[in-house]
Amino acid sequence: MKYLLLIFFMNLLPQCAGKSLSRDGSYPKTFEGIRNEIAGYNDIAKAIIDLAVYGKAQNRSYERLAVFADTIGPRLSGSKNLDAAIKYMYSALQKDGLENVHLEPVKVPHWERGEEFAMMLEPRNHSIGILGLGSSVATPPEGITAEVIVVASFDELHRRAQEAKGKIVVYNQPFISYGETVRYRSLGAVEAAKVGAVASLIRSVASFSIHSPHTGWQDYQSGIPQIPTACISVEDAEMMSRMSFRGTKIVVYLKMGARTYPDSTSFNTVAEIVGSKYPEQIVLVSGHLDSWDVGQGAMDDGGGAFISWEALSLIKDLGLRPKRTLRLVLWTGEEQGGIGAEQYYQLHKENISNFDIVMESDEGTFKPSGLAFTGNAKARDIVKEIMALLLPINVTEVYDAADGTDINFWMRDGVPGASLRDDLSKYFWFHHSQGDTMTVQDPNQMNLCAAVWTVVSYIIADMEEMLPR
C-alpha cells in the first residue's frame, strides 16, 4: 500500500461527506426488516466459513499466492514481471471459470533502481545497505562522496540549514506510525534539496528491522533540485546518529543508477460473477497486483489480491450467484499512488450510482479482527449485522474509516467502502522490503480473511437493496 493518498483523502472526507448521494430518506425497509433479511444469510455465511476455513478450499488462497509469487516474483510498475503477473492472472481467472475476465489498459510510471551502492568511508569503511526510492534520480556515474549531516526531524534540518549545504542529509527520524513517519520518505529529498544537500538517506519507515532497508515512492517538487535519495536500515541510521552526536565526521560514498523511462502500458485486471437480478449494480472487491521490486510482494499486496479472487471462487464453488454483480479488480500502479485505480475511477465514475460498495484489502492478510467501514450510520448498522454472522470465527468488529489507496476515489464521492482489518503488529517489519515474501503469510490466517471478505461481499451483493449513502 502506498498510504500517502490515503492520508490526503482522509483529510478530505469530512468536507466531501455532503457530496455523497443520500438515499436514507427513500430507503424502503425498516431496520427490523433488514435485520431479518441478514439473519436469513446465516446458513450461507456458515457454508462460506466451512468451505474457506475447514473444507475443500482450505489454504487455497495461500497456495495460489505461493505459486504466483514464486513464479513471478516482485512486480514493480513498468516491469516485465508485472506484465507477466497480469498475463498470469488473466489466464488463471479464466481457468477458474469467472465471467467477463478482461484487462483495462492504464499508463503507469516506469522507474528502475539499477545498480546502487553506499559505503561509509569515514570514520571507518562500512557497507551501508540501501534501497533507492521510487522516482529517485541517479547519482552522477562517478557517484557522490560527501560528508553527512544527521538530523532527527525536518525541524532540526531547518534549524541547521546552514550546515547542510553540499552534504548528504541522513534522516534518523523515530518511527511513530507509518502515517506519521512516511513523510520523511516522501519529502526527505525535497526538504534536503531546499537547503542545498546533494543527496538524502532516510531511515527506513519500519517498526522493526534486521538490517533491512525499505523502499517506497517519493515525490520531487517542481522548482526544487532533484537529488538522489534512498532508504537505509534503522541500524545504520542509528549508528550514524550516534557517531554524529559524538562529533565524529562521517563521509559516505553513494552511487545509484536509477532511471525513469517513459510511462508504460499496464492493465487493471477484472473478473466478475454477473448479478442475477441487478447485473449493472456492482460490489467491488480488490487488491493491487503491482508491488515493489524487492521480496515477492506476497504481503503488499499479494494477500489482498488473492483473498479477493478467493471471494469469487468460494461463491462460485458454492453455486451461488448474487443479485448484483460481484466484480474483482486487481489494480495496477498502486505503489505509485493509485494510478490504475484513478484511471478506473475516471472511466467508470459516470456509473457511480450503481457502485454499491468498494472493498480493498491492502493492509495485510494476517489474523483478521474485522472490517473498517466508511459510510453513513444506517449503512454501518447493516454492515454490523452482516459481520455478526462471522461470530463462528470471531471476526465481528466494525471499525471507522476504510483504508485503501485504490478505493478512496469512490469513497470520496460517497460510495460506501470497506477494508480488511487484521493484526498489523508485524506489517511494517516487512513492508516494501526484501522481507515481503511468502514466509510472512500464514494459510490459516488467509483462510479467515477470505471468509470475512466473501461473507461481506456476497451478502451486500445479494441483499434486496443497495447500501444507503
Next chain:
Amino acid sequence: MKYLLLIFFMNLLPQCAGKSLSRDGSYPKTFEGIRNEIAGYNDIAKAIIDLAVYGKAQNRSYERLAVFADTIGPRLSGSKNLDAAIKYMYSALQKDGLENVHLEPVKVPHWERGEEFAMMLEPRNHSIGILGLGSSVATPPEGITAEVIVVASFDELHRRAQEAKGKIVVYNQPFISYGETVRYRSLGAVEAAKVGAVASLIRSVASFSIHSPHTGWQDYQSGIPQIPTACISVEDAEMMSRMSFRGTKIVVYLKMGARTYPDSTSFNTVAEIVGSKYPEQIVLVSGHLDSWDVGQGAMDDGGGAFISWEALSLIKDLGLRPKRTLRLVLWTGEEQGGIGAEQYYQLHKENISNFDIVMESDEGTFKPSGLAFTGNAKARDIVKEIMALLLPINVTEVYDAADGTDINFWMRDGVPGASLRDDLSKYFWFHHSQGDTMTVQDPNQMNLCAAVWTVVSYIIADMEEMLPR
C-alpha cells in the same frame, strides 16, 4: 557464541564429573555459617545494584559498547578489526585503572569471505542473499552453475543420495533449536560432499528472519572433498523448497571468493583487580572480543565482554577489593571454536586448583532472569544464597548447566562455572547476521545484567572460602 563445542562438552560432563576436585569433605563452614556470611553482603549487593542500575554507572556498559562497536565494527579472527579491537580494549582497560592489564598471544584462524554472490537462474532470475560459512573454500573463479536438490534433513539427503551428484544441495531444515539445528550449518557441506554434491546452501539457523542470512563456522572432514558452502535466508530456502515440491527445476549460480590464510597472531585480553588476601586465587569473568564479520558483533559477544568489564569497573568505583583476584578475560577466536580459551586453559591449567569459578556471558545481555551454574550441590546452594541478594531487581533464578565455549575447558575439569541467563527470545533472530548491531542492545537490560554479574563475581571472590567442588 559458537555452541558446537558446548554441545560436545555437555555430553562429556557426566563422565568427567569424577575428575573434579572434591573438597566437600574438608569444607570448613556449616551451611548456616555460609548463609550468614552471604547475608552480610546485602548492603554491598544493594550498593552495586544502585550504582549499576540507578546511579552514576547507569548505561555505562551500553555506552562504552556503542563507542567500541561503532568505532571498530565487526571483528573476525585474523582481521585488522580484531587487532584494532584488542588494542582499543588494552588501552581502555588501562585508562579505567584496572591492574595487570596485559595480552596473551594466541594463534587464530584467518579466513576471509571475499566477494560472494548467488543467483537463481531457473525458474526465474532471483538474487539469493548468502553469507559464506567460516572455513568454506571458494568456488572456481568462474563460479558454479548447477541444478539444485532441496532436502529437509540429512536423512532425506541420504535417501536421495543418487539425485545429489553434481548438484547444489539446499538444506531447508526446520528450526527446532539452535543446538539441534546448527549441525546443518556445521556438517552440511561434508554430508553434501559425501554424496557427490558440488556445493551446499543451508537455511540460516535462525528462529525468525527478515531475509537475513546468518553465517558461522563449519567443519570439513579429512578425506571428504571440500565444497563451497554458505547460508541463505529462511525465505529463499522455503521458496526453493516449495518450487522443488512442485517439480520445478531450479538452477543456481554461485560464486564465492573465500580464502583461508595462515593462522595469525591474536591475543586474549586480560585485566584484574588483584585480591587482597588470596591474590593467587581467581574468579574469572569473561566474554569474547572476536565476532563474525557482519553487523557490529554488539550482541555476540560485545554485550558479554562489556558487562564483564563493567563488573570490574563497578567494584573499583565502589572502592571494593575482594580477597581473591577478580580477573577479566576477553577471549579471542571464540567463533572458530574457543581457540583463545583453549590456549588459555593449556597455559593456566597447572593452576587449576586456584580457579574458584569461571564465568562467561555469551548468550545475550537482554533482560536477565538469573544464572546457569555448573558445580556440585553445595556450591549450587551457595550460589542460590548469593542470587537471593538480587531480589531487588528480581533476577534470582539458578538454572542447571552453565554455557560458554570459553569456560567449558575448566568446567570439564571440575571448576564451578556460571553463565548469564537472559531473555533469549530474539537472540537467534540476530545471531551471526548483519542484524547483530547496537540496535538490539538495551541500556537498561545491560545495567541489570551488569548488576548480576558484579554481585555474583564480587561475593564469590570475597567469601572466606572458595566454592566447594
